[in-house]
Amino acid sequence: MAGRRIAGGPGVGGTTGQKFARKDVAAKVAGLVSYSGDTQGAGMLHARLVRSLYPHARITEIAIAAAQALPGVAAVLTARDVPCNVLAEDPSGTGGGVFTQPVLASTEVRYVGEPLAVVVAASPVLADAAAQLVKVTYEPLPAVFDPGLALADDAPPIHPGGNLCVQWHVNKGNVEEVLAQAPVVIQREYATQFVDHAYLEPEAGSAWLEADGVIVIRAATQVIEHYRRLAGMLNLPHSRVRLIAPYVGGGFGGKEDMTVEPYLALAAFHTRRPVRMVWSRQESLQARPKRHPMRFQYTVAASRDGKLEAVDINILADAGAYALLTPRVLFAAAVVASGPYRVLAARVVARAGYTHNVPSSAFRGFGAMQAAVAYEQIMDELAETLGMDPLELRRKNFLQRGDELATGERVETAVWLPETLNAVQAALGPEPQPSRPGLLVGRGYAMNMQPYGRTVWFGDQAAVWMGLENDGSFHLRAGVTDVGGGQAAVLGQIAAEVLGVLPEAVTVHFGDSALTPLTGGTFATRQLYMSGNAAVRAAESLRERIQRVAATLCGGDAKTVVIESQGVRTARGSARWHEVAAAARQAGVALEVLETFFAESGPGYDNRRGTAARTFPDFTYGCHGCDVEIDPETGQVQILQYVASHDVGRAINPLSVEGQIQGGVAQGIGYALTEEVLFHEGQCLNGTLAQYLIPAAADLPPIRALILESGEGKGPLNARGIGEPAISPVAPAVANAVARALGGARVRSLPITGEKVVDTLFER
Amino acid sequence: MTETEFRLNGRVVRGQMADYATLAAYLRDNLGHFEVKAGCGEGVCGACTVLLDGEPLASCLLLARQAEGCTVETVAAAADGLRQALAEAFVRWEAAQCGYCTPGMLLTAYAYVKGGGSFDSPSIRRALAGNLCRCTGYQHIIDAIAEVVSTWPAEG
Ligand code: FES
Ligand code: FES
Numbered sequence: 040m041a042g043r044r045i046a047g048g049p050g051v052g053g054t055t056g057q058k059f060a061r062k063d064v065a066a067k068v069a070g071l072v073s074y075s076g077d078t079q080g081a082g083m084l085h086a087r088l089v090r091s092l093y094p095h096a097r098i099t100e101i102a103i104a105a106a107q108a109l110p111g112v113a114a115v116l117t118a119r120d121v122p123c124n125v126l127a128e129d130p131s132g133t134g135g136g137v138f139t140q141p142v143l144a145s146t147e148v149r150y151v152g153e154p155l156a157v158v159v160a161a162s163p164v165l166a167d168a169a170a171q172l173v174k175v176t177y178e179p180l181p182a183v184f185d186p187g188l189a190l191a192d193d194a195p196p197i198h199p200g201g202n203l204c205v206q207w208h209v210n211k212g213n214v215e216e217v218l219a220q221a222p223v224v225i226q227r228e229y230a231t232q233f234v235d236h237a238y239l240e241p242e243a244g245s246a247w248l249e250a251d252g253v254i255v256i257r258a259a260t261q262v263i264e265h266y267r268r269l270a271g272m273l274n275l276p277h278s279r280v281r282l283i284a285p286y287v288g289g290g291f292g293g294k295e296d297m298t299v300e301p302y303l304a305l306a307a308f309h310t311r312r313p314v315r316m317v318w319s320r321q322e323s324l325q326a327r328p329k330r331h332p333m334r335f336q337y338t339v340a341a342s343r344d345g346k347l348e349a350v351d352i353n354i355l356a357d358a359g360a361y362a363l364l365t366p367r368v369l370f371a372a373a374v375v376a377s378g379p380y381r382v383l384a385a386r387v388v389a390r391a392g393y394t395h396n397v398p399s400s401a402f403r404g405f406g407a408m409q410a411a412v413a414y415e416q417i418m419d420e421l422a423e424t425l426g427m428d429p430l431e432l433r434r435k436n437f438l439q440r441g442d443e444l445a446t447g448e449r450v451e452t453a454v455w456l457p458e459t460l461n462a463v464q465a466a467l468g469p470e471p472q473p474s475r476p477g478l479l480v481g482r483g484y485a486m487n488m489q490p491y492g493r494t495v496w497f498g499d500q501a502a503v504w505m506g507l508e509n510d511g512s513f514h515l516r517a518g519v520t521d522v523g524g525g526q527a528a529v530l531g532q533i534a535a536e537v538l539g540v541l542p543e544a545v546t547v548h549f550g551d552s553a554l555t556p557l558t559g560g561t562f563a564t565r566q567l568y569m570s571g572n573a574a575v576r577a578a579e580s581l582r583e584r585i586q587r588v589a590a591t592l593c594g595g596d597a598k599t600v601v602i603e604s605q606g607v608r609t610a611r612g613s614a615r616w617h618e619v620a621a622a623a624r625q626a627g628v629a630l631e632v633l634e635t636f637f638a639e640s641g642p643g644y645d646n647r648r649g650t651a652a653r654t655f656p657d658f659t660y661g662c663h664g665c666d667v668e669i670d671p672e673t674g675q676v677q678i679l680q681y682v683a684s685h686d687v688g689r690a691i692n693p694l695s696v697e698g699q700i701q702g703g704v705a706q707g708i709g710y711a712l713t714e715e716v717l718f719h720e721g722q723c724l725n726g727t728l729a730q731y732l733i734p735a736a737a738d739l740p741p742i743r744a745l746i747l748e749s750g751e752g753k754g755p756l757n758a759r760g761i762g763e764p765a766i767s768p769v770a771p772a773v774a775n776a777v778a779r780a781l782g783g784a785r786v787r788s789l790p791i792t793g794e795k796v797v798d799t800l801f802e803r
Numbered sequence: 804m805t806e807t808e809f810r811l812n813g814r815v816v817r818g819q820m821a822d823y824a825t826l827a828a829y830l831r832d833n834l835g836h837f838e839v840k841a842g843c844g845e846g847v848c849g850a851c852t853v854l855l856d857g858e859p860l861a862s863c864l865l866l867a868r869q870a871e872g873c874t875v876e877t878v879a880a881a882a883d884g885l886r887q888a889l890a891e892a893f894v895r896w897e898a899a900q901c902g903y904c905t906p907g908m909l910l911t912a913y914a915y916v917k918g919g920g921s922f923d924s925p926s927i928r929r930a931l932a933g934n935l936c937r938c939t940g941y942q943h944i945i946d947a948i949a950e951v952v953s954t955w956p957a958e959g
Contacts, residue, residue, distance in 0.1 A: 060894045067902025068893045068909060070838030070878035077837035164821075238937050239842040239850050239903040288840075288903030289937050320843045523901025523938050694897040698939055702900060705940030728847040728935070736931040736941040741924065 061528040075259040076243030076317045086306045086316040087166035089156040089173045091148035094395040094721030095182035106172040111161040113310045118145030122274040131366035132497045133643040138362035142301050149360035151721040152326025159306045186357045186392030197393040204358040204391040205366040207373040210649030211445045212384030217349035221340030229413045230788040233329040233716040237733045240288020246303035247313040257283040261290045262560030263552040269304045284550040290522035292401030295562045325723040328400035331356040335413035345432045350377045354389040359398035365391045372406035377445045378414035379488040380436040385445035408767040415485040415771030447650040453749035455686035459662035462684040462745045471666035479669045483776025485768035490655035491564035491760030495641035501569035502556035505577040506631035509620035513545040518555040525695045526566045530574040537578035539602045564760030571755035576634035588623045657753045659764035661685035663772040669780045674796030684745035688752025688759035700744035700765040707769020709734045809870040812880035820867045827851040829867035838879045838906050849934030852907030859911045878906035892947035900938035908934045912948045922952035
């Protein structure tokens, strides 16, 4: 294994840009990875939640005696047993609002499935049986399930502060004036639905008490930084709670809020024994946060030759019973609501109302995805009104570097909208033909812009530690959570690239809030950007130390020191690793470093004026296109081929990027065509995977990912984030293809089911 | 309680199990075979797939005592040449992201190739009907299987 030369720092040579098999994949293929629910120790207890059966009710009694009396039951915990029964958060980060939620509800429940008690018993079967014995007395109260109704004056109050969870404004120019004079104005409404993350690994974990009093929770989470909130809940110093995230079996935002963590922590705290908790698929579908359903009212004004002049946009989202990350999700929707286009004037009002539905929160695409459903469909509808080609209309209005967004901030990096569109157009080839007479075919496109990284006022940071062993192998420690995107492995790859060694030389230790430096959670497509930049810094600073020591050892200029697998070399001589280690010790140079990357930070959002100097650090742009075939008898939509292109700045691991894009497209197709968690008065009607239909292999077309690299991103080695951008344009691309096939008739609510297609055709 | 005996990954296992215990639960919680994943418990996702006398089946839908006298294989069984080839192709193609579907997926793929499955993608897609993946969009999984089918020497 010959070491590589470092020439000119990061990104030169190495494995970057090569097809390169991730280390974790081999372990996963061999079945060697232990996930959060894969634990069964002697004496382990099993915990189960008692959840509310009503969407809104007063709780007059929770009788636990019968459950407690069941042999094998170790504890039945209610609100009384939670030292600090309130989880508080300021999700928008602007100090605009602190939202609270009980860990266990005690006097009032606000959605079906809200946790009321934790039963801890010797086996899962016993825990189930005991949970049945907990008798809750409810006094049902009036409930509201529609955010529009919830915001009406006579709606039952859901929280003391009223039913408006959040309201964001974006303002640019004088919309009224432009609208009044515009030659062409169209108005449309679009709606999106509740969908579930439906990762294959359920919410799961275990917890135990260490001899030194530290409570350890090992759970499927995207955010190990939740340990602080867990400590707060238990009234313990932050340093006494440790959260470990092994490889996560899929997250997509669904493991960004806490799931099992607080209940596990409580159970271990009270029983002082190891406890495991795994949620059933039914619990997950009924009671864990969903993607926000949103309703969009768009008014768009343009000149006759297709120049966008103004957009007037109203967004109303269902926050569900608690805020969780709703304020942040709505903010992303508001910022990109006018799409990747230049507009002279814009007015966006994005509101979320509380309801007695299950809470909505983070889901890959995070509000910006729902907005794309609206802004990309109305572009096609505007083109139709103008009698223009929809792609020509888009090209006329594409955002460019230097342009001002609706928020007033400037776009500083490359905007490869034409490039991605051209790539997709070329790859799709000739227009589709029906496979038999009577079938309808159509082709649709959608562009998108999706932020990556947190809004600048969070002052985001991530830290990475690196150290060298005296055999030439490297440790990299980072608190990242790896949800399947290779979030851990890529850090090793980046560090190896900077050091000029093979990736095998770097072992990544990750996801432990006590032992790995904190990087912040895996969400907002921030992990590559944040931890990746921290890894570059750590590797650079370690390389510099190695070179300094090597130069004194071998002679020559530190900058010319070459790192190889056996040791170091200069023009004058070479030394083996153990010699380097000894020399470092003697010189008092530690061959270990901790580096922190601070993201660009800036002032908070001015929500009164609706402007900002900067919101997100940067955006990823792309274009998707697909062909569909529809049977007008059944309305069934089949996707014939799918092509997706994004400018990822730089593809550090093209195979992973391709996988992210293909996976995003598949999830997006489910969103477009088949997925909807159905609720009737808060009760889930399709709480099994047999009824909630995520795409199987046979439901999907071949998916081609075209990776473009402008070389301009704010991530490490100029990469841009791709986790979320890949899913956002899918539904509008499919919707536009369907509308084409239907000769302009359009289903304006997701999912585009056969029934809706037939109805739409019928109405025409 | 029932006493049941079957062959698991080449070894005879014999044990007492509750009549209601599913094979998935027995393999995981009693025998510690956590390479058998639990995704839905309702026979839809395929994460719990094992080979029962060579056939890929959802172990969450089988009672443990139904395995009486059978051969049960998980992904941890000693790999023959074909299994090895599939595992390598999965790694080369990065056919796993979170990896939770992977053990089940690999066993289904193995049975498919061994059963003389064709390399065309619609057939592969149909064969994977009982194995859901939420991460990959299946594309790399299909690419990996197709590659093995087209290079693997047909048996007999
Ligand atoms: S766990 Fe058995 S099929 Fe899903
Ligand atoms: S790789 Fe995550 S479910 Fe398939």
